[in-house]
Structures are given as structure tokens and as C-alpha cells.
Amino acid sequence: MSEDATPSNENLEDIILKTCDLPVLPATAQKLMSLMADPNANVEKLRKIVMTDPGMTAKVLKIANSAFYGGYRTIQNLSQAIMRLGFRAVENIVMAGSMKGVYKRFGLTEKLLWEQSIGAAVIAHMIARRNSPAEAEDAFVAGLLHDVGNVILNNEHPEKFSEVMERVYNEDVSYAEAELAVFGFSHREVGALVVRKWSFPETMEMMLRNFDDIEKLSYNQSLYDVAKIVNIADRICMRLGIGWRSPRADAISDEEYSESLDISQEELLELIENVKGGVDA
Template sequence: MSRLDEILALVKHVPPFPKVAQRVAEMLRDPEVSATALTEVIQYDQVITANVLKICNAAYFGLPRKVSSLEEALVIVGNDTLKDIIVTSSSAKFYKGAAGEGYKLDQGELWKHSVAVGIMAKELVKFVKGVDKGSAFTAGLLHDIGKRFLSSFVADDFQKIMAKVVQDGCSFVEAEKELVGASHAELGGMILSQWGFPKDIELAVLQHHDQDALEKDPLTAIVTLANAIVISMGIGVGADGLAVKIQGAGLKRFGITTMHLELCMANLLMEIDRAQELFHI
């Protein structure tokens, strides 16, 4: 069996993403969706229900009493926060405890980086028209999901990959694809396709290292920019992150100024603290 065949076989055995989480994400695209309708779907997933109630009752919300009703909790947290809670808590099982040895990431670092990119993507969307902030968060959160499953393959060929980067002057992703058989971005796109995610999110994950796609697809550009900003802040740099730079053209395209960028960074630091409290990152 070739290395690529091994990777494709691995994709087929990746556990499914919770269907309830995907259904709720679809429902939340309708701003008029009711808490009652959401409750009818969420109540059938005990893990998501428990997470929503746990987070609603966290100190962050400062409620005077404990909330035990799922429908009441949904009203309190609001639709935007609900989507973040559901996607993050559902993604946690794929990231938490995962070692990123192939990318020289400490345990838990890939998870923290992914959450940070999701938050940063949502922050950047505040300055961009036509990109859904929920989609930006989800695409940012899952942009490196391929690393979770490709890491051991990369670890086996790490020295060869780095030698090719140095000798040929290519990117880590290009060397990764040639020597391993697929890049983590390609693997991520395959996984999201298998999970049945919306095409725009799948493409953003697939193309987040594709320079040509950055000029065509706003969501891809936002995720790529968010990834570069988070790496520049020292969150989840890894072996491949050293060559990732913030592209001035991306900032200029969306009219994001230095002041906007500093505000996004400040908000990220606050939000990542909140995420660490709520999701034990």
C-alpha cells in the first residue's frame, strides 16, 4: 500500500462529526430561528446539552442562579455564542490530547492554535462585508484539522521535508505534499467533505495555503490571514509556521488598518482566556 493509499484509508476511518452540531449550525444561519426549535434538536445530544448548560452556568455569564433548562440557556447565551459553543465542543474530541509531533507542536498546542485562529477569523470579519462570522469561526477552528491525522506521517519524513525546504526553497506545505503524498490542507479538505460541511468552509480549509485562491475567495483569505496573525503572536508556531507571514496585500484588500489589527489582537487575547476557562484548552 502506498503512502497516499494509507492516508486515504485513514480518512475513511475518521470518526464522523456530530450530526446534531451540523444541523444546529445550519439552523443558526436563519437569524429568526427560535430557542424552542433549537432545543428540539440539541436535546438529543447529551454531550452538547451538557456543554451548553455548563458554559451557561460558568462564572463568565455571572448569573444569579443556576440554569437547568436547555431552552433558557439558549436564550441566555444567544445564537452567536451558541454556534461557537457547539462547534468548539464538538471539535474538541478531535484535537484534545492530540500530539503534533510531526509539526513540532507540544500536546494541546494545535488545539489552542486552532481555537485562536477561529476567534481571529471572527474578529477580522467585523471589518469585511459578505463573509458570515459563524462560517469564519468554523473554518478557522478546523483549518488545521488535517494536521491532527497527518502528524505521524510527517514525523516519519520530517528530516526529508526540512531538507527539501532548505535545498529547494519551497514551502513546508509543498514539501509535505511531495514527500508524504498529501498536504495537511488537502487532508483537511477531504475530512470536511466526508463530514458534509458546507462547501465554502471545506474550500477555505483546503485552500488556506493556496496563494491563487486568496485573491478569489474572501473566506479563504480571512482564514489565511487569521492563521498568519495568530502565528505572529506566537500561538502554535510549529515547524511549518516559521515561514508564515502576514500578507500586507490581504490587509489592504479588506481595508484592515494597523489600528484594526491591534484591536483584533487585543480581543483575541481576551477571548482566548475566556475559551481556556470554558473549554479547558
């Protein structure tokens, strides 16, 4: 698509909606979204939501009993798990587990997308806990969703999505350039429309749309801070090869990594595997 033919935002949305079948939010995640907006949310309400999904119950219990969270005694029920993990942590686990239901298939490409999503969420949460604790839970969800547009494009057009990836790996083009050449729009725009359909706050839509130019979000300090954290997490994933075919050592400097996280790369990879293993249970 030539620069002169660049569509307006409204026309671009029409093009995307005609090109992609945007999925509904999985049922458990829908209930969770309602709870997150409920000023009277409590542990019992969260427990009831998780209990309606036996698979999700197993995930929460597995993570509560993992080496990372493990205590002196084995957790055997959801109430105990919520007490050990914390209310928002369980919300995040449920949201992550629900997101896997968005995938239409689960081959190698989907495995990489999923690893990158979980990796970015875990790393963003850790960065926020160290540097901006009030943003930690929002950073997890933002990390989980930041590339959801790629999931949708791969769901709907796997051959075209593979073409984008091949161009990035084999040609001297950026990801944005490859997307524009193949689709005529970016996964950022798709992701923004998805989270709007799922009734996430407008701030999430704005973050996904402007993720590659976060200075546009500087009008909202909290939003900007979360976007910056997830951006760093995304680059750490690239550096470590999380969700990528191979690591990219130049994605983030040693200095910026050390300023963001206080654990080794080996410890970080082990932590991500523990969380992913729990969510995949």
C-alpha cells in the same frame, strides 16, 4: 515525489484514502449539521441537541457565565444561555467542542493543534464582526476547520507528522515542501476530503483545498472574503505563538494587525484562553 509523478486529483484522493482513515463526524456535530441545514431551525431544537450531551451542556453554560459574556445574573439553564450567547454562537461552541472528539490522543502536539484551531476560529470571528459581520459565524467554523487535515495526519501518522514539523523548524523549507517530501500530499487535500465526508458545503471543501492560494476562490466573493479573514487569523496565530512552539513576529505586520482587530494582543490572548477554557470544560 517528483514533479513528473504528480498524481491527478482522483489518484491523489485514492492515495490519501489508502493512507488515512478519515474519521466520522462526532454524533453531536452530525445533529448540529442537520439543524444548520434546517430552514425551520429554532432555539428549542438547538436546546434539545445540546441537552443530549451533558458535557456539551456544561461547556455552553460555562461560556455563557464567563467574564466575556457575563451579565448581572448567573445563567442556570440552556435556554437562558442561548438567549445570552445567541443562536449561532451556541452552534459554534457546540461545533468546537465536538471537534475535540476527532483527536485520537492529546499530548503536546495535539494541544498545539487544538490551540491553533480555537485561536484561528476566535480571531476569524472577531475580524469578521469588525469588517464583514454577515460572514462572522461562517468565519468561526472555517477557522476551526482550516487545519483539520493536520489533525488527521497526526492521528494516523504521528511520527511522519513530527518529521514534517522538525523539517519546518530545523531546515530552510516551507511547510508545503516538508509535507510533500514526507507524505507526498498536503494537509489541505486531506482536510478537503474530510469536510466532504462530513457533508459540509462544497464551499468549505474549496476553501480548505485552496487555502494557500485564495485568489483561486475569487469567483465567489463571500467564499473569498471568509478565506481571506481566516488566512489573516492564521497569521495572527503565528505572530502570537498560538499553536506554535514560538511566536513569529514577521507573520503579519503591525499595520495589518491593527486594520484587522481593535484589541491589544494581550486582550486577544486572554479572550482565546477564556473560550478555550469553556470548550475544554
